[in-house]
Amino acid sequence: MGDLYLIRKNLFRKKTRAVLMMVAIFVAFLLFGVLGSFERAFNSGETGASATRLVVNNKINFTQPMPIAYLNRVRAVEGVRVASHWNWFGGYFQEPRNFVISFAVEPDTYLDVVGTDYAFVPEEKAAFLADRGSIAVGDAVAKKFGWQVGDRIPLTSNIFTNRSTGNRTWDFTIAAIFTPARDLVGTDVVFFHYEYFNETRSFGRDFIGSIVLETTDPALNDKVADAIDALFANSPFETKTVTEAAFNKAFAEQLGNITLIVTLVVGAAFVTILMIVGNTMVMAIRERTREIGVLKTLGFPNGRIFRMVLGESLLLSFIGGGLGLAAAYGACIFLAPLVGGFAPGLTLALPVVLAGVGFMVLLGFVTGVIPAMNALRLNIVTALGRD
Amino acid sequence: MSLASQIVTVTAINLRSIPQRMWVSLSTVVAVALVVAVLLSFLAMANGFQQTLRGSGAPDVAILLRGGAGAEINSGVSRDQLRLIEEAPGVVRTAEGKPLVSGELYVIVDAVKKASGTQANIALRGLGPEGFAIRDGFRLVEGRMYEPGAAEIIVGRSLLDEFAGFELGKQVRLGTATWTVVGVFEMGGTVFESELWADVGAVQSLFRRTNFFQSIRARMENPEAVSALNDYSQADTRLKLAVKSEQAYFADQAGGAGGFIQNLGWPLAVIMSIGALAGALNTMYSSVAARTTEIATLRAIGFGGIPAFVGTLTESLLLSVVGGTVGALLAYAFFDGLTASTFGGSFTQVVFSFQLTPELVVQGVVLALVVGLIGGLFPAIRAARVPLVAAFGEK
Numbered sequence: 001m002g003d004l005y006l007i008r009k010n011l012f013r014k015k016t017r018a019v020l021m022m023v024a025i026f027v028a029f030l031l032f033g034v035l036g037s038f039e040r041a042f043n044s045g046e047t048g049a050s051a052t053r054l055v056v057n058n059k060i061n062f063t064q065p066m067p068i069a070y071l072n073r074v075r076a077v078e079g080v081r082v083a084s085h086w087n088w089f090g091g092y093f094q095e096p097r098n099f100v101i102s103f104a105v106e107p108d109t110y111l112d113v114v115g116t117d118y119a120f121v122p123e124e125k126a127a128f129l130a131d132r133g134s135i136a137v138g139d140a141v142a143k144k145f146g147w148q149v150g151d152r153i154p155l156t157s158n159i160f161t162n163r164s165t166g167n168r169t170w171d172f173t174i175a176a177i178f179t180p181a182r183d184l185v186g187t188d189v190v191f192f193h194y195e196y197f198n199e200t201r202s203f204g205r206d207f208i209g210s211i212v213l214e215t216t217d218p219a220l221n222d223k224v225a226d227a228i229d230a231l232f233a234n235s236p237f238e239t240k241t242v243t244e245a246a247f248n249k250a251f252a253e254q255l256g257n258i259t260l261i262v263t264l265v266v267g268a269a270f271v272t273i274l275m276i277v278g279n280t281m282v283m284a285i286r287e288r289t290r291e292i293g294v295l296k297t298l299g300f301p302n303g304r305i306f307r308m309v310l311g312e313s314l315l316l317s318f319i320g321g322g323l324g325l326a327a328a329y330g331a332c333i334f335l336a337p338l339v340g341g342f343a344p345g346l347t348l349a350l351p352v353v354l355a356g357v358g359f360m361v362l363l364g365f366v367t368g369v370i371p372a373m374n375a376l377r378l379n380i381v382t383a384l385g386r387d
Numbered sequence: 388m389s390l391a392s393q394i395v396t397v398t399a400i401n402l403r404s405i406p407q408r409m410w411v412s413l414s415t416v417v418a419v420a421l422v423v424a425v426l427l428s429f430l431a432m433a434n435g436f437q438q439t440l441r442g443s444g445a446p447d448v449a450i451l452l453r454g455g456a457g458a459e460i461n462s463g464v465s466r467d468q469l470r471l472i473e474e475a476p477g478v479v480r481t482a483e484g485k486p487l488v489s490g491e492l493y494v495i496v497d498a499v500k501k502a503s504g505t506q507a508n509i510a511l512r513g514l515g516p517e518g519f520a521i522r523d524g525f526r527l528v529e530g531r532m533y534e535p536g537a538a539e540i541i542v543g544r545s546l547l548d549e550f551a552g553f554e555l556g557k558q559v560r561l562g563t564a565t566w567t568v569v570g571v572f573e574m575g576g577t578v579f580e581s582e583l584w585a586d587v588g589a590v591q592s593l594f595r596r597t598n599f600f601q602s603i604r605a606r607m608e609n610p611e612a613v614s615a616l617n618d619y620s621q622a623d624t625r626l627k628l629a630v631k632s633e634q635a636y637f638a639d640q641a642g643g644a645g646g647f648i649q650n651l652g653w654p655l656a657v658i659m660s661i662g663a664l665a666g667a668l669n670t671m672y673s674s675v676a677a678r679t680t681e682i683a684t685l686r687a688i689g690f691g692g693i694p695a696f697v698g699t700l701t702e703s704l705l706l707s708v709v710g711g712t713v714g715a716l717l718a719y720a721f722f723d724g725l726t727a728s729t730f731g732g733s734f735t736q737v738v739f740s741f742q743l744t745p746e747l748v749v750q751g752v753v754l755a756l757v758v759g760l761i762g763g764l765f766p767a768i769r770a771a772r773v774p775l776v777a778a779f780g781e782k
Binding site for chain 1: 410411413414415417418421422424425428455456457458460461463494495496497500502503505506507508561562563595655658659661662663665666668669672673727728729730734736
């Protein structure tokens with residue numbers, strides 16, 4: 001008769017009670033798994049950013065434009081490996097509610113800069129670079145609208161007007177559909193050729209939104225950023241250069257303090273189960289006082305009894321928590337397409353699972369240690385005498 | 388003894404014995420309190436955001452944007468279009484015969500969010516000379532008005548509270564120009580209080596957008612005149628501007644982010660309730676177990692099963708109502724009036740404060756009652772079925 005057998009029998013002697021405790025633990029870990037993953041994906045712009053990537057924006061605000069002539073001057077700065085630019089298009093497909101995150105970019109340099117983020121089929125990539133009227137579509141967008149390579153699609157801008165047609169729609173041929181090349185990258189985005197867009201837009205010609213560049217070495221980031229900003233100081237378009245991580249962090253902060261909200265909700269859930277499970281465990285062990293007295297009489301050492309009680313709360317915590325994390329895994333798969341670009345690459349990742357396991361151990365110990373201590377201290381005579 | 392007095396007696400015994408099960412009862416109260424507090428904090432956040440936006444628009448002020456733009460930031464309107472609207476029917480005129488129409492330019496600039504120390508998008512609005520006559524509730528509370536054409540800014544109270552960099556008297560460098568903050572205004576906690584205001588001519592010239600506007604606002608004779616103005620605009624090929632009442636414009640924006648927060652609050656609260664429900668069931672089952680002898684003894688001396696049922700259910704409901712009330716108080720103490728800011732419709736920060744209303748508190752207490760009801764129901768059935776033989780102290 002092994003200890004594990006006894007622990008299991010003890011835990012399930014009152015089935016309803018064990019199941020209820022597990023449900024409470026299950027809920028807390030489900031919330032932890034989903035919200036923890038969401039927070040991680042939401043902040044991925046900061047944590048998942050390339051160490052050598054910098055973003056140059058107009059100092060007034062990132063929505064203000066800069067002259068395209070700035071691009072070549074940035075390229076000449078020492079320590080810049082490659083520089084490209086992007087321009088917000090404000091696009092939607094057919095109806096305004098089908099919003100598409102869309103950018104006009106300089107294709108070859110842009111794909112070089114973001115090369116580590118997206119995976120392309122080589123032939124499709126070549127086709128995209130070769131055709132000025134083509135567009136590269138993230139697989140999340142392609143899936144949403146059922147687009148295939150070769151399709152001709154219209155994108156309408158809520159900002160710009162197309163001079164060649166007089167309306168706000170541009171037509172593109174889908175040349176490539178790309179997929180994420182690493183963890184925490186969202187593909188809820190499309191790119192097309194700046195030249196094609198620039199020639200046909202009604203205003204803002206030869207201006208660009210942001211310059212994005214890769215430095216040759218992360219240690220040079222500050223120096224490069226200072227050099228670029230110094231280059232344009234006192235010009236009509238002063239710049240502010242920051243790392244991609246800092247830029248994304250500031251952007252996420254504008255939406256709100258998601259980390260704080262997640263911490264509060266998960267904290268509340270854990271306090272709840274701590275109260276429920278802790279109380280119930282104390283009660284469950286107290287009911288068995290007499291039995292523990294018998295075990296002690298039979299010669300079970302104190303340490304073994306201590307371990308058995310603690311083992312029971314740990315087992316409980318692991319069953320409830322494990323099921324909770326498993327459900328969180330399924331919930332993340334379900335939620336990923338719904339949250340889209342808001343939390344790119346939402347999935348139950350290893351760091352969240354490991355933290356979850358840590359919390360299970362902690363929960364098992366905290367809820368088990370008081371009843372275990374009580375059992376340890378128990379005097380055989382009082383135990384057997386107690387009703 | 389009548390059934391009613393039996394119920395009263397047993398319920399009283401139930402409730403008075405709660406202190407004997409202090410800790411386990413407390414765990415239910417805490418669990419329900421936290422669920423309700425989480426729900427109410429989300430609802431108060433969504434409500435505060437929506438109230439701020441909904442309170443911003445007047446029904447008789449028309450806002451005109453380029454068709455399809457949806458928000459001021461995306462729109463573009465020419466000076467010629469502005470002149471046409473000044474001549475449009477239904478527009479209120481001053482005693483001197485000037486139409487109450489304001490062509491406005493909306494530029495996004497950076498400010499530092501005090502809470503996080505990071506840069507955030509702030510609206511710098513250039514207003515036409517009639518911009519103030521169009522808006523009700525504007526009050527300059529500190530400093531003075533900006534001079535027409537000068538690089539001077541007045542700043543909204545909400546913006547000043549949440550963001551650094553635009554304090555009264557401060558010089559702010561935006562592009563090539565240095566602007567001075569000369570005044571602070573209040574406007575009833577509306578979206579406009581999250582903005583910087585300046586003369587439209589100054590903004591146009593210093594941001595190189597001469598003769599370019601993003602929206603036109605017009606005070607109309609009555610709310611019906613707004614839709615008449617839309618027909619007028621659609622009929623003229625030189626205009627083709629989309630006309631909405633300012634009220635409808637902000638109500639649309641309130642739906643987006645506000646609805647999102649609200650849609651997040653309820654599922655979270657329901658999932659957490661399942662955990663709390665498990666706790667409530669546990670508490671009530673152990674309450675019934677602890678009183679088995681007592682209940683059976685009562686049965687033996689002639690009490691029915693119904694009093695035991697009602698007593699147990701009442702105990703559960705009481706615990707959850709106490710929990711719900713504590714949760715509402717927690718939410719009130721920690722969240723009501725808390726200010727925060729997030730993106731509004733035009734890609735700029737809107738400052739709002741959490742608003743906990745009685746209607747929301749009722750929703751929270753109802754959730755608590757549902758937990759208490761389900762959590763008490765099954766244990767109450769068990770209590771009603773305690774066999775008489777249990778009176779003889781089988782333990």
